[in-house]
Amino acid sequence: MAELLDLLLEPLRYPFMVRGLLASFMVGTLCAVVGTYVVLRGMAFLGDALAHAILPGVAVAYLAEANLFWGALGMGLLTALGIGYIGRRGQIKEDTAIGVIFAASLALGVAILSLVDNYSVDLTHILFGNVLGVSDTDLWLTAGLGLVVFLAVVLLYKELLVVSFDPVLAATLRLPLGGLQYTLLILIALTIVVSLQTVGVALMVAMLVTPAATAYLLTRRLWHMMLVGALVGAVSTVAGLYLSFYVNVASGAAVVLICTAFFVLAFLFAPRRGAVWTWRKGRVGSST
Amino acid sequence: MSPVLNVRNLSVSYNGSRALDGVSLEVDAGQRVAVVGPNGAGKSTLFRAMVGLIPHQLGSIETHGTELGYITQRSAVDWSFPVTVHDVVMMGRVGKMGWLRWQRPIDREVVQRCLQEVGMAAYADRQIGELSGGQQQRVFIARALAQEAGILLMDEPFSGVDASAQETILEILSQLHEQGVTMLVSTHDLNLAVEWSDRLALLNGKLIAYGPPREVVTPERLAEAYGGQALWRGEDYAMVLGDIDCCGEGGHHHG
Numbered sequence: 001m002a003e004l005l006d007l008l009l010e011p012l013r014y015p016f017m018v019r020g021l022l023a024s025f026m027v028g029t030l031c032a033v034v035g036t037y038v039v040l041r042g043m044a045f046l047g048d049a050l051a052h053a054i055l056p057g058v059a060v061a062y063l064a065e066a067n068l069f070w071g072a073l074g075m076g077l078l079t080a081l082g083i084g085y086i087g088r089r090g091q092i093k094e095d096t097a098i099g100v101i102f103a104a105s106l107a108l109g110v111a112i113l114s115l116v117d118n119y120s121v122d123l124t125h126i127l128f129g130n131v132l133g134v135s136d137t138d139l140w141l142t143a144g145l146g147l148v149v150f151l152a153v154v155l156l157y158k159e160l161l162v163v164s165f166d167p168v169l170a171a172t173l174r175l176p177l178g179g180l181q182y183t184l185l186i187l188i189a190l191t192i193v194v195s196l197q198t199v200g201v202a203l204m205v206a207m208l209v210t211p212a213a214t215a216y217l218l219t220r221r222l223w224h225m226m227l228v229g230a231l232v233g234a235v236s237t238v239a240g241l242y243l244s245f246y247v248n249v250a251s252g253a254a255v256v257l258i259c260t261a262f263f264v265l266a267f268l269f270a271p272r273r274g275a276v277w278t279w280r281k282g283r284v285g286s287s288t
Numbered sequence: 289m290s291p292v293l294n295v296r297n298l299s300v301s302y303n304g305s306r307a308l309d310g311v312s313l314e315v316d317a318g319q320r321v322a323v324v325g326p327n328g329a330g331k332s333t334l335f336r337a338m339v340g341l342i343p344h345q346l347g348s349i350e351t352h353g354t355e356l357g358y359i360t361q362r363s364a365v366d367w368s369f370p371v372t373v374h375d376v377v378m379m380g381r382v383g384k385m386g387w388l389r390w391q392r393p394i395d396r397e398v399v400q401r402c403l404q405e406v407g408m409a410a411y412a413d414r415q416i417g418e419l420s421g422g423q424q425q426r427v428f429i430a431r432a433l434a435q436e437a438g439i440l441l442m443d444e445p446f447s448g449v450d451a452s453a454q455e456t457i458l459e460i461l462s463q464l465h466e467q468g469v470t471m472l473v474s475t476h477d478l479n480l481a482v483e484w485s486d487r488l489a490l491l492n493g494k495l496i497a498y499g500p501p502r503e504v505v506t507p508e509r510l511a512e513a514y515g516g517q518a519l520w521r522g523e524d525y526a527m528v529l530g531d532i533d534c535c536g537e538g539g540h541h542h543g
Contacts, residue, residue: 040369155388162379165369169431172339172358173383216370220415225370 011245019139020131020198020241024255027195027207028237030146032229033153034191035212036222037184041164044209045095046083049102050185051192051204053079055109058126058196063112068126069141072196076189079105084182129200129252131241138197145194149187153226160184161222198237199252210259211236217263217270232262292317292354292470293439298347300330300337307333309494310347315439315472315487320465322481322501323474325491326514331474332361334491335441354470357437359428361444367417373427374412377402380434402430406460422453429460439470446475458484478505 011017038047057075061068079101086097113123125133134142153160163170163180170177192204199207215229240255247254268275293315300308308330315321323331337344339358357380380402381395403409406426416424425445432440446454461471461484475481481488481501488501492513497504 040366158379158382158385158391159387161371161375162382165371165376166360166365166379168341168358168360168364169379171341172356173435174340175382220370221372221375222370 007246008242011242016132016134017241017245019134019136020251021238023134023139023142023198024131024237024241025234026142026146027198028211028233028235028255029230030149030191030233031195031199031207032211032215032231032233033226034149034187035208035233036215036226036229037160037164038188038208039212039216040222041184043188044205046098046185047188047192047208048205049098049105050076050079050083050189051201052102052109053105054189054192054196055126055201056105056112059109059112062122063116067137068196069138069193072193073190075105076193077186080185080189081182084178084185088178088181125200126196127200127202128250129196129198129203131198131251134197142194142197145190149190149194152183152187156180156183157223199255203252203256206256206259207233207237210256210263214259214263214266217266217273232259236262290317290352291315292352293356294348294350294352295338296348296350298334298337298344298349300333300342300344306493308337308344311491311495312347313489313495313498315470317438318465318468318470319486320461320484321470321472321487321489322485323472323489323491324476324478324481324513325496327476329492329513331491332443335443335472335474338441351439354438355435356439356441357432357435359425359432359440359442359445362421362424362428362448365424367424369416371416372412373403373408373414373416373419374399376416376427377431377434380431383435398434398436399430402433403427405433405463406430407456420453421449422456425449425453425457426460429457429464433464438468439472440464442471442473444474444476446477446480478510 011021035047038044054072054075057071057073057078058068059071061071064071083094083098083101086092086101087094110123113126116122159170159175159180160183162173163175163177167177170180188208191208195204195207211233212225212229214232215225215227219225219228236259237255240258241251243249243254243258244251266274269277271277291314293313295311295313298308298311299306311330311334313321323334325331333342335358336342338349339356341358377399378391378395381391381398385391385395400409400412403412406429408423408426408430411419411423411427416427419427429440429442429445445457449457461473464471473481473485482505485501487499488504489498490496490504490509490513496513497509
């Protein structure tokens, strides 16, 4: 028992680990809560694209030696509004538009970064995160923006629920469909920006989708799904960081793999919806 | 009786082609109106334009002293969404609650009462996907009631539900009728429409006829509406042939 406690406390002697754990915890919960809407509205591809689309902003900030955060924020908001606009214009299908923007932004980001000599190391950090490099400033920015997103999700809970479940009802209730759609895109963009340093661009979509999808299999109400998702997200990120501390695997990858393990468990064993449950039910049904 | 709903000269176009052409309806308080026509006749378009879901190019819609409640077609709903029956009916109260407000005790009372009215109070905590088609339809009626809408628009409420569920829904509708609720129901079942309604609107792009059902339904008008697809069966009024898919009309509107 004491050994286990030592195991848990040991990393806390290092300030960079404490900052990393705090950042991971915040990012894990926030991604899962916002990810609930990503899962329910089938926006996984959009989330992935949005994460990659911030790369040029990050690259420019890097070259200008500014905080990468602000570059990501500017580009994230710009892309969210762009995708929202194209989606509402409706000349081409939304996922086609996303595909175009996604690849173009990634290319632009790589092109800008390749102008720098030692760009591969920095590109790796941006793509896969560098949670152990989280500074105090980063931590405060994460906490502040995360709180804003979280408050918006709570305050707009019933409106976002109605537009997600039944846009037809939302329209008859005269809710501003366009405004709520943009708001949701901006919330997803902010979440991605906040999470950039912890999980990186490439694995971002896993944090948005996997904990929420796990919760989806286990719950039957929206706010339950948010709570369970947040729990899965928080446990995965923190556990992933411990794993990377002791086993020396990349932290972002460890986090995503633990998340995925939770998802597989839920997929197999969730009451009523899990694969094992439906298989057993099918057998009982056929034998009677 | 005074009219609660006036639709005047309503015209709707999609991509340059006209889906509804100059439709005018006057509905008195408490009337039961059936909207009948073949696939693509514009039944869904009419309802959607009335509640402002799709823009209309000409004409006007006026309600007097009450609101329209639209009951979504079952095929347009994601039934695996994590919401309970109670949550769905509570959505009808969102307009009454206002921004940044939580549900009040009065909202919970209304939800409870509306669920009782459709006989679904015992199912309040069920996830909506766990219900049968008829029960889902009743929940959506309860939601429209929770909106405090005095005029209900129901788009094909009997499609995809079995005969006994249809019977239950009809019983609920007659209770609502006794309470003075005005109802517009679109259906492809001409016999049911004739038996059930006070006014029948025969639609095919334009309004072919509108009035008491037994006056509206004549062989000539049915031929005009259905283009020869209607089979005249004397006193039994009509059976419609070639009208198997009832839900393809209009498509879904998201976002």
